[in-house]
Amino acid sequence: MILLNIMTKKNIYSKQKKFYQVFNGLKILPLGGMEEVGRNMTVFEFQKDILIVDMGLRFPEEDMPGIDYIIPNISYLRDRTKDIRAVIITHGHYDHIGAIPHIMPEIGNPPIYTGRLTSGIIKKRQEDYPKSGQLNIFTVKARDKIKAGIFEVEFLHLNHNIPDSFGLAIKTPVGTIIHSGDFKIDLNPIGQEPADIARLELLGKEGVLVALSDSTSVEESGHSISESEIRSSLEDIFKENQSNRIIVATFASLISRIQQIFDLSEKYGRKIVIDGYSMINNVEIARNLGYLKHSSDIQISFKESLKLPREKILILCTGAQGEGNAVLMKIATKEHPFIAVEPGDAIVFSSSIIPGNERTVQRVKDLLYRQGARVYHYKMMDIHAGGHGRQEDLKKFIELTRPRFFIPMHGHYYMLKMHAELAHRVGIPWSNIQILDNGDMALITESSITVQRDVCDAPFVMVDGLGVGDVGEIVLRDRQKMAQDGMFVIIVTLDSKTGKIRDKIDIISRGFVYLNEAKDLLKDARRKIREIVEKSASEDHTTDWVYVKDNLRNKMGSFLYQRTHRRPLVLPVVMEV
Numbered sequence: 001m002i003l004l005n006i007m008t009k010k011n012i013y014s015k016q017k018k019f020y021q022v023f024n025g026l027k028i029l030p031l032g033g034m035e036e037v038g039r040n041m042t043v044f045e046f047q048k049d050i051l052i053v054d055m056g057l058r059f060p061e062e063d064m065p066g067i068d069y070i071i072p073n074i075s076y077l078r079d080r081t082k083d084i085r086a087v088i089i090t091h092g093h094y095d096h097i098g099a100i101p102h103i104m105p106e107i108g109n110p111p112i113y114t115g116r117l118t119s120g121i122i123k124k125r126q127e128d129y130p131k132s133g134q135l136n137i138f139t140v141k142a143r144d145k146i147k148a149g150i151f152e153v154e155f156l157h158l159n160h161n162i163p164d165s166f167g168l169a170i171k172t173p174v175g176t177i178i179h180s181g182d183f184k185i186d187l188n189p190i191g192q193e194p195a196d197i198a199r200l201e202l203l204g205k206e207g208v209l210v211a212l213s214d215s216t217s218v219e220e221s222g223h224s225i226s227e228s229e230i231r232s233s234l235e236d237i238f239k240e241n242q243s244n245r246i247i248v249a250t251f252a253s254l255i256s257r258i259q260q261i262f263d264l265s266e267k268y269g270r271k272i273v274i275d276g277y278s279m280i281n282n283v284e285i286a287r288n289l290g291y292l293k294h295s296s297d298i299q300i301s302f303k304e305s306l307k308l309p310r311e312k313i314l315i316l317c318t319g320a321q322g323e324g325n326a327v328l329m330k331i332a333t334k335e336h337p338f339i340a341v342e343p344g345d346a347i348v349f350s351s352s353i354i355p356g357n358e359r360t361v362q363r364v365k366d367l368l369y370r371q372g373a374r375v376y377h378y379k380m381m382d383i384h385a386g387g388h389g390r391q392e393d394l395k396k397f398i399e400l401t402r403p404r405f406f407i408p409m410h411g412h413y414y415m416l417k418m419h420a421e422l423a424h425r426v427g428i429p430w431s432n433i434q435i436l437d438n439g440d441m442a443l444i445t446e447s448s449i450t451v452q453r454d455v456c457d458a459p460f461v462m463v464d465g466l467g468v469g470d471v472g473e474i475v476l477r478d479r480q481k482m483a484q485d486g487m488f489v490i491i492v493t494l495d496s497k498t499g500k501i502r503d504k505i506d507i508i509s510r511g512f513v514y515l516n517e518a519k520d521l522l523k524d525a526r527r528k529i530r531e532i533v534e535k536s537a538s539e540d541h542t543t544d545w546v547y548v549k550d551n552l553r554n555k556m557g558s559f560l561y562q563r564t565h566r567r568p569l570v571l572p573v574v575m576e577v
Helices: 002-021 100-107 116-126 197-206 227-240 255-267 277-288 327-332 358-370 391-401 413-426 473-485 519-537 545-564
Strands: 026-032 041-046 049-053 069-071 084-088 112-114 137-139 145-148 151-157 166-172 175-179 208-214 246-249 271-275 313-317 346-349 374-376 403-409 441-444 449-452 461-464 467-471 487-494 506-510 569-576
Touching: 026 208, 041 166, 049 151, 084 145, 084 151, 100 116, 112 116, 116 137, 116 277, 151 197, 175 197, 197 208, 197 391, 208 391, 208 441, 227 255, 227 346, 246 327, 255 271, 255 277, 255 313, 271 277, 277 313, 313 327, 327 358, 346 358, 358 374, 391 403, 391 413, 403 413, 487 519, 487 545, 506 519, 519 545, 545 569
Parallel strands: 049 084, 084 112, 112 137, 175 208, 208 403, 246 313, 246 346, 271 313, 346 374, 487 569
Antiparallel strands: 026 041, 026 441, 041 049, 069 461, 145 151, 151 166, 166 175, 441 449, 461 467, 487 506
């Protein structure tokens, strides 16, 4: 039955593919970024020309043990690599660039167009993946235009919480498409110009066919907080802690926030120690490219900091999301080689919590509080401005661009639905709004928008160590099972001629029961194993050890559940002599 379903799906896909070949309009296919936050990647296709926007990763959920991150599935593109004209990267966050080392070699390494800072971050990350090869990157600035086959792409300056963030105006034969990227409307940003509202308004007057808009903060009412408003709150922390050390954890890509930390440290006579791989790299890249400006002697090493009073030190580090290997977690768990929390230390979480990280962040806070630290976070005061537009920003974007059709993007389904409702309130008819899932395709002409569902599979491609895509649902399910109920390994040695057990039955238990305290269970288990093996081998299966192992796995699984009401992963190992 399962095989029949798979075959049917393949037949449907082949029919759809044939249909698309004769469609003369624009196709928009999200391979990530819908139904989720992260893994952003969208394909724009017109006849034989393909344009890709962003190529990001998504971090794993708690039920994905061992997974480093997740990237888009590019099966739709594998037979179309010769048609890919360009890859556009809107900004330098990992949910928009993180899949580049894995995907670019698979699609023929087409040219990448992006801003200078984003280019620097991409190139630095590429050094960690030498087998991915050299990238063909071209840097652009706001209002630049590039040709990519039938497409003409103009880069629009919009505000986010990292410099060189672009929206896109994509000219196609059927009309202009506006892709917002991640954005907010900040009229008083730090280290960059305000959003190019005038250009958005002019494009709206000229006529926008479709707008795709960021939905990440659609739940938040009002306007986004300006980055400049954060400075006064941060300065209050500096004033309150003039006799204490300050430790600030934030996103390594939040260059504008990092600039404010440097500015305030200079003002209040503090030296800065930077720790965390991504923080060190991004500060160096931003400094070298002129996006981060400070005095030459403000940054010092850990060794140099030991010579100064604690109140003259600020530590800038990673770990505001409670990541296990990040600097702040090592400080909280007393595993950092140089930094130990002392009573009175001011520890600042200058970021919001990414959905799913609430428990780990709370654990870090608890550990820090227990050690006498004073913890500051965004729920106490305005020390973080999100990079995504709230409801009034989103309305403004729609009012400026005046799109005929609207597609919300970058968010879980309920976020997309809320954004669609907001667009309708602004005046876009329901018939002109479409909510897509990953793998759905919007078919667009000058006068219509329709959606074909499930055009291609868009399942998770999981990256685990050096493996890309080799951890699938079965492996992940086994890991979840071991994490939940443990593992029960059975090792038996059989006589190849008689099928009888030759030596003692060995049992290994990990995460299931402690063997020294379960002697009765082990005794009964060995008796049951002997019974299963000898019965299986006596049924004319003396050479079919796969049959024996399957019997052991199934029947011992049932036996252990009956005795313990737990379902460990049963791993039988059968050796013949």
